[in-house]
Amino acid sequence: MGTYLVGALNGLAMGSLLFAIALGLSLVFGMMDVLNLAHGAVYLLGAYVAVALLPDGVGLGVFVLAVLAAAAAGAVLGGALAAMTRAIPHHLDQALLTLGVALVVAELLSLVFGNDVHSIAAPAAVGGGVAVFGGTYPVYRLLVIGFGIVLAVAVYLLVERSRLGTVIRATVADRAMVAALGVNTGRVLAGVFAAGAALAAVGGVLAGPILGAQPGLDEKVLLLALVVVVIGGLGSIRGALLGALLIGQVQALGTTLLPQYASFLIFAAMALVLLLRPAGLLPPRTAVRA
Amino acid sequence: MRAGPTRTGTSRDDAPVPPPAKSGIGEAGDRPVSRRAVLLAAAATVLPAAAPLLLGPYPVSTLTRMLAFAVLVLSVDLLTGVTGLPTLGQAAYFGAGAYTAVLVGVHVTADAAVQVLAGLLAGLAAAVVTGWVAVRARGIVFLMLTLAIGESVHQISDTWSALGGSNGLSGMPPISLFGGPSLLAAGFVYWWVLAVAIAVYAAVALVARSPYGRTLRGIRDNEPRMRALGYRTAAARYGVFCLAGAVAGVGGALWAAQARFVSPGDLSFEVAALALLSVVIGGKGSLWGPCLGAALVLLVRDNLSASLGGHGPLLLGLVFIAVVFLMPRGLAGVLGARRRRGSGGPP
Numbered sequence: 001m002g003t004y005l006v007g008a009l010n011g012l013a014m015g016s017l018l019f020a021i022a023l024g025l026s027l028v029f030g031m032m033d034v035l036n037l038a039h040g041a042v043y044l045l046g047a048y049v050a051v052a053l054l055p056d057g058v059g060l061g062v063f064v065l066a067v068l069a070a071a072a073a074g075a076v077l078g079g080a081l082a083a084m085t086r087a088i089p090h091h092l093d094q095a096l097l098t099l100g101v102a103l104v105v106a107e108l109l110s111l112v113f114g115n116d117v118h119s120i121a122a123p124a125a126v127g128g129g130v131a132v133f134g135g136t137y138p139v140y141r142l143l144v145i146g147f148g149i150v151l152a153v154a155v156y157l158l159v160e161r162s163r164l165g166t167v168i169r170a171t172v173a174d175r176a177m178v179a180a181l182g183v184n185t186g187r188v189l190a191g192v193f194a195a196g197a198a199l200a201a202v203g204g205v206l207a208g209p210i211l212g213a214q215p216g217l218d219e220k221v222l223l224l225a226l227v228v229v230v231i232g233g234l235g236s237i238r239g240a241l242l243g244a245l246l247i248g249q250v251q252a253l254g255t256t257l258l259p260q261y262a263s264f265l266i267f268a269a270m271a272l273v274l275l276l277r278p279a280g281l282l283p284p285r286t287a288v289r290a
Numbered sequence: 291m292r293a294g295p296t297r298t299g300t301s302r303d304d305a306p307v308p309p310p311a312k313s314g315i316g317e318a319g320d321r322p323v324s325r326r327a328v329l330l331a332a333a334a335t336v337l338p339a340a341a342p343l344l345l346g347p348y349p350v351s352t353l354t355r356m357l358a359f360a361v362l363v364l365s366v367d368l369l370t371g372v373t374g375l376p377t378l379g380q381a382a383y384f385g386a387g388a389y390t391a392v393l394v395g396v397h398v399t400a401d402a403a404v405q406v407l408a409g410l411l412a413g414l415a416a417a418v419v420t421g422w423v424a425v426r427a428r429g430i431v432f433l434m435l436t437l438a439i440g441e442s443v444h445q446i447s448d449t450w451s452a453l454g455g456s457n458g459l460s461g462m463p464p465i466s467l468f469g470g471p472s473l474l475a476a477g478f479v480y481w482w483v484l485a486v487a488i489a490v491y492a493a494v495a496l497v498a499r500s501p502y503g504r505t506l507r508g509i510r511d512n513e514p515r516m517r518a519l520g521y522r523t524a525a526a527r528y529g530v531f532c533l534a535g536a537v538a539g540v541g542g543a544l545w546a547a548q549a550r551f552v553s554p555g556d557l558s559f560e561v562a563a564l565a566l567l568s569v570v571i572g573g574k575g576s577l578w579g580p581c582l583g584a585a586l587v588l589l590v591r592d593n594l595s596a597s598l599g600g601h602g603p604l605l606l607g608l609v610f611i612a613v614v615f616l617m618p619r620g621l622a623g624v625l626g627a628r629r630r631r632g633s634g635g636p637p
Binding site for chain 1: 376378423426429430431433434435437438439441442445446449558559563566567570601603604606607608609610611614615618
């Protein structure tokens, strides 16, 4: 029993990270139909920022600094991606462009950091374990779960209760109409793109002590984020949260019970959702459907 | 750029639909074949066939890999260029074909024809099983789903011990043909791969020019209109997905015939991305352009990469970005435009 509960906790930690990563992907797609294939590369950038700034046993302050640095780097890359995709009219070409950027960023990272597998230590202050369900569980992962909860609440307040959130939701639903009302949608889109990329990069730092950093990790994370977004419903924030929690659990239980079939389980979950609810579990409420 | 606020409208390409005569394949099909085209086709067949007589074994094996990769790229073009379904998942079917061919080679027979047939069936079966999920979507969502399918299959090949895990499968004996001796020389393998690749090209070209191919291009240009005209577009899209899976499976079997080894790297995201890149560089919808693109891309990855310190993908990524910005219709678009200008404008 204890194994399953620890697995469920692992899944919760994974779900928190996936929510941070998938949120930007989902919103960018919902608002401008841009599939950002460089999202995994942005995540990897964050992970390598952690590799560069975090030697073993650093204090909590340095860790927070690394998170902020990764957020800044992610926001810059996201802003650049937003500017580049806006210069191209077709959605497929935009996706291809982000694919090219993904290749370039991943190669630059492997050029700088080599092809070795880097592991990242959790900050010394939270590096220990606590007794949970009759075993020890890393404090750091509990903190990641806490981060996920805080992020979910903050995003809920921002999107559902603030004026900016109203504009964001309206832009997802009907961009042309929002522009006609005199809102500079271009600036909203660029801001969301940059914020989403910053979150993905932060996810990279926070996931560092769990997943490490290595070439190829960007694709795995991109795949997970895509599945989360498809399951939850494109452009839906609640959907991203639900999808992230689901996939986190599937991933954790899959690796505990059926390690050989873990990736197959994720695909099966996605196929099942698409079969029953083609628009995802929680499609955006505000979307106008033809 | 945005025709309307509807969600279904934005997931499709809403640019003004080009008249059918402008699409690469329709253009070639509607005109009587000129003498120059015949000469070009003859040269394109004879020159590659003579390559093993003129080149050493290493360049010939490089050409063999290009041909096998070009078959994969043809399958991507069939979906992306002809039908308008951008895919990042064809490497999965390519891998299914390659793994099946190696398994057949190790356990059953060294006969290359049987291996290609097995690869074709494996690619077809994998596409039949996974395709119904993918073809529920269009446009960018289709791209997403195929990417998810491709990565899932890649990770399965990476973890299943029956497939050798991350070490892949090796120890495949050299291929033979119709009960003959083993084909040890690179040139003989090349000729076999060339023959199959030409056959696949001809088959794909026939499909693209058939009424079914016209239906597919109609779906690419305006699916609701095709549906309103009474075409069963969902069935047509599922059909072309299965067909593309079979073509990719053949490509995988050809790849295995040359490499005699298969590993999860052969169906990674990078392979799928390079295949899509080849189609984009070559020109979506043209058939010869993407084949040229495949040769170029593989040349950069395998032959120039060493002189770039192993960072060929960096160059490819930059080329990718440049192509998207500068020549959205690819090599075929650029060369086609020049040819039209040269012959005094469109007829």
